[in-house]
Amino acid sequence: MIKIARKNLTGWATTLAVLFMFIQVACDLYLPTITSDLVDKGIVLKDLSTIWHDGAYMLGVAAIGLLAAGGNVYFASTQAMQVGEKLRQQVYHRVLRFSSKEINDFGDSSLITRSTNDIVQIQNVMVQVLRMMLQSPIMLVAACVLAYIREPRLTRVFLISLPILAVVVIIVMYFAVPLFKSIQKKTDRINLIFREGLTGVRVIRAFREEDREQERFKRANRDYTQTGIKAFTLVSFLFPVMTLILSLTNVGIILLGSQLIANMTMQVGNLIAFMTYATQIMISFMMLSMIFVFVPRASASAARVNAVLEKPISVADAPQDDQVKVDPDTPASLDFNKVNFRYQGAEKLALHNLNFKVHAGQTLAIIGGTGSGKSTLVNLIPRLFDIESGQITINGQPIKKLSQHDLHQLISITQQKAVLFTGTIRSNLQFGNENATDDEMWHALEIAQAADFVKEAGGLDAPVEQNGTNFSGGQRQRLAIARTIIKPASVYIFDDSFSALDFKTDAELRLALRKDPQIQRTVTVIVAQRVSTVADADLIIVLDEGEVVGQGTHAQLKAENKTYQQIVDSQIQKGDEERASRTKKD
Structure with missing residues (x-):
């Protein structure tokens, strides 16, 4: 007192x-x-x-x-x-x-x-x-x-x-x-x-x-x-x-x-x-x-x-003298080098020896069974948790040497659960970019395959109730994706955010992402359960109990990786695989 x-x-x-x-x-x-x-x-x-x-x-x-x-x-x-x-x-x-x-x-x-x-x-x-x-x-x-x-x-x-x-x-x-x-x-x-x-x-x-x-x-x-x-x-x-x-x-x-x-x-x-x-x-x-x-x-x-x-914050900025700034002209990249992570008090590592690198214009996909560590991995990128050892770099700079403000400026993320705030569609999109114009908002909504139902709801000023309860699960996900896209960033993360979408909408959304000039200059990270969602990625990481059991393209993993083969056999039908291949060619 x-x-x-x-x-x-x-x-x-x-x-x-x-x-x-x-x-x-x-x-x-x-x-x-x-x-x-x-x-x-x-x-x-x-x-x-x-x-x-x-x-x-x-x-x-x-x-x-x-x-x-x-x-x-x-x-x-x-x-x-x-x-x-x-x-x-x-x-x-x-x-x-x-x-x-x-x-x-x-x-x-x-x-x-x-x-x-x-x-x-x-x-x-x-x-x-x-x-x-x-x-x-x-x-x-x-x-x-x-x-x-x-x-x-x-x-x-x-x-x-x-x-x-x-x-x-x-x-x-x-x-x-x-x-x-x-x-x-x-x-x-x-x-x-x-x-x-x-x-x-x-x-x-x-x-x-x-x-x-x-x-x-x-x-x-x-x-x-x-x-x-x-x-x-x-x-x-x-x-x-x-x-x-x-x-x-x-x-x-x-x-x-x-x-x-x-x-x-x-x-x-x-x-x-x-x-x-x-x-x-x-x-x-x-x-x-x-x-x-x-x-x-x-x-x-x-x-x-x-x-x-007075609670000590586990994820804190480095001292001011040790902090670095990222040159806005630096090409986008994301690099995991021998990264290990465990939750506090856990005996076993949640993620073990992660090594991969992706560059601007490439898409990284992460797939694996439930509890394999997919969401944990992407939560390490914006430093929602701190790693135990190793190093994560964005645009060539270690994320621990960036202030959290600067780090989060480089990242735009859609979480597993689509969270919308009370207000309007416009106010929710402005969370991603408060200075966005109406044209930029509609462009983001079109990429997210949300423009049609937003027009039916009344446009950008259509009301959004608490938690977006006046929209369906798929509509909430697409609005959250549009909010992610509208933010200028170096790394775009979609954490299982296509799960509520049908195959057609999923494919159209990913195709629109690849064709967008802004996205082409960045790194895209997609976490998914469905093989059809990750099949066209430049690099697919297969996780199993926190360890990388396979890396490569869809064709490479399907030919050589047993874990990925099991996932393919359990999910994908011949028609789905052909559709994924056609989407990649487009």
């Missing part, structure tokens, strides 16, 4: 909030003194001018205290909201820089909770810090001192009430704080189940598992609810107990004070002032105890947010 406050609070605004708080406390503490004088010198002596004078004085002090309280509330609340705004921005910016490793370490649902619920907890406590956390101890100590100055003999009442109050607060904190900390983890659990239910709703319905998923969510929701009920019941228990203790304290003060007044050893005004100070002491103690209950929960949230902000 201290670290977050130091980094995100504005100095002058925080100073004003504290200054206004001191003014408010001074006014609150001064009012009982004025009240005492008004009673003793005005009411008791029936001095009307003193009553008017002290009454007006009280109104003035109260007005100043009210204005100061308003100023404190304004600056405290605005600072708390701005801290939340800054934290959300910092978390979002940090998460965008995470590699898949860091995202997997936290989990999607936990990251969502940390950027929403946890930051809200920090905001709420930040207001309390600038309001009650500073005000309560100052008020408590000052009121005790002033009460003692007014009448030391009555302070004996506090020797009984304050220890009882402290014991009650300690007991409540002992049981409530762990419950509040666990609420955040249970919030993660609810978000996880709810998110899985939303993203997997079709699977749930297809397997008729609605009842099981509802019961799963019900258990998590009930667990969260019961924990919250226990925690807030314990906290709520403080209010009636403190009210009872405050009332009994006032009773004790009145009993002792009445005896002193009867003995003519204390004035009535001092008793009234002392009771006011006693009320301030008890309320300050109550506010302080509430802060001690909620601060640990916010501290747990702050630790969770700091864990995101």
Whole structure:
């Protein structure tokens, strides 16, 4: 919490909030003194001018205290909201820089909770810090001192009430704080189940598992609810107990004070002032105890947010002095030299001894069975993961010596899952090139075989719903491919992005790619399951359990490589092979 406050609070605004708080406390503490004088010198002596004078004085002090309280509330609340705004921005910016490793370490649902619920907890406590956390101890100590100055003999009442109050607060904190900390983890659990239910709703319905998923969510929701009920019941228990203790304290003060007044050893005004100070002491103690209950929960949230902000990023840029720049006139190339890669904590290499090189105008195809490492290989090119050993170069430069910004400028990729953003077709294409003209967009759509259905949908300004749900799977893939094509790059990667296309559309799209002048000056990498998709590539890499078991053209591999022969025999029909050959000739 201290670290977050130091980094995100504005100095002058925080100073004003504290200054206004001191003014408010001074006014609150001064009012009982004025009240005492008004009673003793005005009411008791029936001095009307003193009553008017002290009454007006009280109104003035109260007005100043009210204005100061308003100023404190304004600056405290605005600072708390701005801290939340800054934290959300910092978390979002940090998460965008995470590699898949860091995202997997936290989990999607936990990251969502940390950027929403946890930051809200920090905001709420930040207001309390600038309001009650500073005000309560100052008020408590000052009121005790002033009460003692007014009448030391009555302070004996506090020797009984304050220890009882402290014991009650300690007991409540002992049981409530762990419950509040666990609420955040249970919030993660609810978000996880709810998110899985939303993203997997079709699977749930297809397997008729609605009842099981509802019961799963019900258990998590009930667990969260019961924990919250226990925690807030314990906290709520403080209010009636403190009210009872405050009332009994006032009773004790009145009993002792009445005896002193009867003995003519204390004035009535001092008793009234002392009771006011006693009320301030008890309320300050109550506010302080509430802060001690909620601060640990916010501290747990702050630790969770700091864990995101301070998480070491596994894929980082090289030092500025070691970075290199790529000459835009350098011919495109992609080179893997003795590359090995393993996932964190894995005993076995995921990819072993990868060696190949492709140049501008060439197409590299990667094929293999499920789990052979095809997507892992292409994810190494934009440094979504870092290799264990070896070297990957693009346009003659090692990718580790390029800044990630420069590296990603050289690469345009279509991932396995076609992701579209809420907006329009135009706004989605502008992700690839924000300065693209309408003609360039339509050109990319034509290459991706998407122009026809885009025209039917209403053109470039046709709406795209969340995740592109208003388009079919094949249409989403083609829009994602168009977004990849429209970006000027040296390496174009299509990670199994033709899987939802029929054979005819697949062939026409690849033919359009080969004929496009922009693509002809670059390296094209295609990951595919179908032999017909990779048959016309200049270099085909056959992967099996992370190892290259074959390299060459379709004809070479079909004649010499058993693994490739098995894939051909299991997939391709004679007609498909002839069609692939005709496509290559075209």
